[in-house]
Amino acid sequence: MGSSDEEVNNLQVILKQYVTSGSPKESDMQMQSSRIRLKVPDELNGAVLVKNMYLSCDPYMGHRMRNLEDHYIHGFTPASPIEGFGVAKVLDSTHPNFNKDDLVWGVTGWEEYSLISDTATLFKIQDTDVPLSYYTGILGMPGMTAFAGFYEICSPKKGDHVYVSAASGAVGQAVGQFAKLLGCYVVGSAGSKTKVDLLKNTFGFDEAFNYKEENDLVGALKRFFPNGIDIYFENVGGKMLDAVLLNMRQHGRIAVCGMISQHNPEQRDGIQNLLCLIKKCIRMEGFLFSNYVHLYPKFMETVLPLIKEGQIVCVEDVVEGLEHAPGALIGLYSGQNVGKQVVVVSHE
Amino acid sequence: MGSSDEEVNNLQVILKQYVTSGSPKESDMQMQSSRIRLKVPDELNGAVLVKNMYLSCDPYMGHRMRNLEDHYIHGFTPASPIEGFGVAKVLDSTHPNFNKDDLVWGVTGWEEYSLISDTATLFKIQDTDVPLSYYTGILGMPGMTAFAGFYEICSPKKGDHVYVSAASGAVGQAVGQFAKLLGCYVVGSAGSKTKVDLLKNTFGFDEAFNYKEENDLVGALKRFFPNGIDIYFENVGGKMLDAVLLNMRQHGRIAVCGMISQHNPEQRDGIQNLLCLIKKCIRMEGFLFSNYVHLYPKFMETVLPLIKEGQIVCVEDVVEGLEHAPGALIGLYSGQNVGKQVVVVSHE
Structure with missing residues (x-):
């Protein structure tokens, strides 16, 4: 210099x-x-x-x-x-x-x-x-997004059945670990065997699957959630969201964080199953990191020790x-x- | 007998x-x-x-x-x-x-x-x-549905800009009148001139339009809500919902009560604009009358006098x-x- x-x-x-x-x-x-x-x-x-x-x-x-x-x-x-x-x-x-x-x-x-x-x-x-x-x-925008989305939007409680898509990504890996620490049953999806192994072996998800290997997403989710999903942390949108809607449980919550499959406006999947929102009294809520910046001190107080202790990787x-x-x-x-x-x- | x-x-x-x-x-x-x-x-x-x-x-x-x-x-x-x-x-x-x-x-x-x-x-x-x-x-299931949906789901406040679809129906007419009594700006849509006249002249909506006469629903909503919609009371679904999503304001609320345009599963419109939920931090929530039956006494105490005084028709x-x-x-x-x-x- x-x-x-x-x-x-x-x-x-x-x-x-x-x-x-x-x-x-x-x-x-x-x-x-x-x-x-x-x-x-x-x-x-x-x-x-x-x-x-x-x-x-x-x-x-x-x-x-x-x-x-x-x-x-x-x-x-x-x-x-x-x-x-x-x-x-x-x-x-x-x-x-x-x-x-x-x-x-x-x-x-x-x-x-x-x-x-x-x-x-x-x-x-x-x-x-x-x-x-x-x-x-984990200590920046994606970690804070996971923290705010999970704790402020999902109304999580011990024992909830939680599904995270794009689960090995920056936000997904944090959400899954927060949910496990709270005592939830957590399933994640990702797009390769390497990522699925990470979810199960490194991040401690209860179950994980490769969505690219599932012809029937509705059936795949039913396999992991025979009694339905309480919380869906939405990172992908499109066909996955439609399959999730059919698998949600009464009074389920969907935190809409991202829809990475829908970034090309010419190739958007129209969502067909929103009637489920009514029948199952589902709350679906979008949010942005920028509205939760005030929680950063609380976030650091909570997450930094967990990282140092190796409880969050x-x-x-x-x-x-x-x-x-x-x-x-x-x-x-x-x-x-x-x-x-x-x-x-x-x-x- | x-x-x-x-x-x-x-x-x-x-x-x-x-x-x-x-x-x-x-x-x-x-x-x-x-x-x-x-x-x-x-x-x-x-x-x-x-x-x-x-x-x-x-x-x-x-x-x-x-x-x-x-x-x-x-x-x-x-x-x-x-x-x-x-x-x-x-x-x-x-x-x-x-x-x-x-x-x-x-x-x-x-x-x-x-x-x-x-x-x-x-x-x-x-x-x-x-x-x-x-x-x-008005004193039965539809009235209670309007009451619970508006007060419990929409988080309404004076001055909010409220849009009601299927607004002359049993639920819609009640929602519009509750919103007016609270001091909201209220616009309704319906499918005929007679219904639009009812909305404006009988139910006291600020504005009303015939959705069948609008080629461009997105533009129609922009005309009535140049600064966006705070609350959408959803009774129809489909293309109307997609147009509303583009016109919602930051932190808007959508109470999903019904989707009457989507009752034929072979003719469902896929919803394209759910990305708006994220960008605008929108909460979209479905609900059922059956979860609010406990509010019936409070509802009657509130609404019966308003009907007798002619404040709700x-x-x-x-x-x-x-x-x-x-x-x-x-x-x-x-x-x-x-x-x-x-x-x-x-x-x-």
């Missing part, structure tokens, strides 16, 4: 243009080399300049590759670096809460160095006794090098990743 | 056989004349024998015309009288809570006289200052004669009825 007055190279992942049809592809992004001065410019008082270390690949990012008309989430800016959650080290700060050499996690750019003006999304990392990359997963799929980030992100949509997908930009 | 030892004729509406394809049709039912003794048989201690006066036609009955595999609602018994909610007069009782000449409402048979063993569903009518037929509608579509009951029931599915569909078996 040069002196703070010098400019250095800044490798970046750029969105070429908005995705207008089909699923997001690696070729919708490109690498670009830019220059950056490692100092917050005078006119940006309150901003921080960070060196990015670990970047998080999360399914919601595919939505931001489109030009959405939504108010609450905007698309990425074409020809600019993609944004996402990550772990970074502060190199320069004009914000009273952050100092040089602080470690932070929050929304940063897909590039080597980022100038962050919106520091409201940054959390200072207090505990470094765990791998720092965990702050992209975290499996990551780590890719080295920013240049591999586009492929890692796109791999989420075909389930290439085994565990939480992390990209290492720099280890220090 | 003959002496209680005599048998009398008992005209009945019979389900010929289960509906196996398409929508229920009038010809799935037939009239039959049977004989009945107007006295509870000795071996049925605890039963009551009633003379049926007013029968309620309700959309859920179409489900019971099929051979459902559900645990919680069973199909009608083929070759036996259809069952439904109604108002009746007790002719003979072996149950301590019911006496001869009591008026009751609850589940009875589609016939002139019914022997009711399961008296748990019967409520004694205490107040006869209102038309007795109201106990099939009730519009009924009354058909005279049990022989017209099958046509009245089937008419629900094409929206023939204007207001709560009632069949008069006997006025006294």
Whole structure:
């Protein structure tokens, strides 16, 4: 790193243009080399300049590759670096809460160095006794999403029968472990034998299955839940949701966290079985991490000791090098990743 | 009426056989004349024998015309009288809570006289200052359904923007009036000009529209809710639900009461826009009248005075004669009825 007055190279992942049809592809992004001065410019008082270390690949990012008309989430800016959650080290700060050499996690750019003006999304990392990359997963947005979704939306209780789809992913693995710790019966599904083995042997799910090997999803769920499902943690949508609806128990709860199978708007499965909501008095509720940020201290107090004691484990799929980030992100949509997908930009 | 030892004729509406394809049709039912003794048989201690006066036609009955595999609602018994909610007069009782000449409402048979063993569903009518037929509608199951759905599921508050579909029906007209009394902005949809006029002029909705005249439901809803819908009271399902999802506001609530457009399993619209649940943090919850029966005293205390003061009105579509009951029931599915569909078996 040069002196703070010098400019250095800044490798970046750029969105070429908005995705207008089909699923997001690696070729919708490109690498670009830019220059950056490692100092917050005078006119940006309150901003921080960070060196990015670990970047998080999360399914919601595919939505931001489109030009959405939504108010609450905007698309990425074409020809600019993609944004996402990550772990970074502060190199320069004009914000009273952050100092040089602080470690932070929050929304940063897909590039080597980022100038962050919106520091409201940054959390200072207090505990470094765990791998720092965990702050992209179990101790970051996905972990908090699992925590809020399970405890705040699912109204869980001991003995509930819980089903988690995309269960080996960053959110799913956390939900399943929270449910087991509460004394629930937990079944997860995933898309390969490796992932199914992880669910049973590493994360301690009671049962797990490979959904790609089941011709009849309704029947598969009935096998694992002969008396029905109390809680479904929804990460995939589509045909799986339809099969779940038929297998829910009276007064069941569905936390709608994601629908990774439905990211291509041209290939959406219409959901046929919503009449089950009435007959079974089911509550189905969507939620966003951003509404539960206030729970982060409580979350850390609960989860950090569990991780240190080994009661909650975290499996990551780590890719080295920013240049591999586009492929890692796109791999989420075909389930290439085994565990939480992390990209290492720099280890220090 | 003959002496209680005599048998009398008992005209009945019979389900010929289960509906196996398409929508229920009038010809799935037939009239039959049977004989009945107007006295509870000795071996049925605890039963009551009633003379049926007013029968309620309700959309859920179409489900019971099929051979459902559900645990919680069973199909009608083929070759036996259809069952439904109604108002009746007790002719003979072996149950301590019911006496001869009591008026009751609850589940009875589609016939002139019914022997009711399961008296748990019967409520004694205490107040006869209102038309007795109201106990099939605003003071009976549909009114209670509207009350529970609106107050217990929708989390309503003054100023909320509320949309009600099938709004001139038995449940919809009650929901709209409850919402207006709370100080909400209320829009309803229905399938004819007459019904739209009722909504605006009789029930006091702020706005109403004929969904059959709208080519673009998404745009129609945007016209009435430029800032989005806080509460949707769902009575129809299908394409309307998809359009509503796109128009919901952040943290919106959807009470799923019925989906009358989806009663033919061969013509279900797949719902495409459930991703909105996540982005807008929407809660969508199904419910059944049967779970809220304990609220009936509170409901009567609230609603009966409002009816007597004319603050809540009730519009009924009354058909005279049990022989017209099958046509009245089937008419629900094409929206023939204007207001709560009632069949008069006997006025006294």
